[in-house]
Amino acid sequence: MAIDMKGKNLVSINDLSREEVNQILETAEIIKLRHYSHEEQPLLKGKVLGMIFQKPSLRTRVSFETGMIQLGGQAIYLGPDDIKLGKREATKDIGRVLSRYVSGIMARTFSHEIMLELAKYSSVPVINGLSELLHPCQVLGDLLTIKEKKGRLSNLKLAYIGDGNNVAHSLLFGAVKVGMDIVLAVPPGYEPKEEIINLAKEDAKKINSRIEIIHDPGEAVDGADAIYTDVWTSMGFEKESEVRKDAFKPYQINQNLLNRAKDDVIILHCLPAHRGEEITDEVIDGPHSVVIDQAENRLHAQKSVLALLL
Ligand code: CP
Ligand code: NVA
Numbered sequence: 433m434a435i436d437m438k439g440k441n442l443v444s445i446n447d448l449s450r451e452e453v454n455q456i457l458e459t460a461e462i463i464k465l466r467h468y469s470h471e472e473q474p475l476l477k478g479k480v481l482g483m484i485f486q487k488p489s490l491r492t493r494v495s496f497e498t499g500m501i502q503l504g505g506q507a508i509y510l511g512p513d514d515i516k517l518g519k520r521e522a523t524k525d526i527g528r529v530l531s532r533y534v535s536g537i538m539a540r541t542f543s544h545e546i547m548l549e550l551a552k553y554s555s556v557p558v559i560n561g562l563s564e565l566l567h568p569c570q571v572l573g574d575l576l577t578i579k580e581k582k583g584r585l586s587n588l589k590l591a592y593i594g595d596g597n598n599v600a601h602s603l604l605f606g607a608v609k610v611g612m613d614i615v616l617a618v619p620p621g622y623e624p625k626e627e628i629i630n631l632a633k634e635d636a637k638k639i640n641s642r643i644e645i646i647h648d649p650g651e652a653v654d655g656a657d658a659i660y661t662d663v664w665t666s667m668g669f670e671k672e673s674e675v676r677k678d679a680f681k682p683y684q685i686n687q688n689l690l691n692r693a694k695d696d697v698i699i700l701h702c703l704p705a706h707r708g709e710e711i712t713d714e715v716i717d718g719p720h721s722v723v724i725d726q727a728e729n730r731l732h733a734q735k736s737v738l739a740l741l742l
Pocket of ligand 2: 597598665666
């Protein structure tokens, strides 16, 4: 039976049950199929999504806005200079006022605390479109992609190589919701946050999936079904970029590393990519790469989230 998710926030995948994650993915598959059959899907007719951005975006902005339009609704872009989140007025006032105008709020923030505050004070669903801590919508699109390419999600090995950042955190939460093993190979000092690892490990026990945090990228990709990477310097950490370049050099996804993975391994990257840094042109443009399908699936996964929550 369908689970009623109306009015819920999507701040973290960890807040969702396994059944809710599966429902989002299954609904996304149906919405995608109908989209390709040119069926009208006016599921959000008359609804408006407010989209707050403190940082730049290609995929998140365009996929949310397009998703709303395709579902019969509309979206309003509120860029860094429009409402000046965190600068012009209290976040709780923004949440309370916006809730009187729109049916849902999608936000991309620097601090995760601002995201939590928005969710606390908004009476409409708040969807996390990336914070310094998490990127749940990205990972829902990623899971949809892996499911499409591999035909299943459980009993797969995902190797994440690089920074223990927002994407890595959400991948940890996402993998253990669907029974996937996940190994992260990160440079010493760039591990995911302890609190996230502990929460994910708690959840992993319930479904018997394995979490490992190691430092050797070769060992991580051994036997992996999917390899994932992200930029070495996330938005907001630009000052550290030179130091990070040195620390992350051995963590590049290149042909050498790929040779240690399974023959049918798929390569994922949330994009934007810094070609020549975390991934080579040869690999991101090569036959194992699914990054463009992965970017497309942001649209379908988020349409599902919007249809279920708003
Ligand atoms: N992957 C992702 O969130 O891309 P944008 O920063 O372009 O939205
Ligand atoms: N980790 C990256 C993801 C960008 C989509 C960042 O936060 O900048």
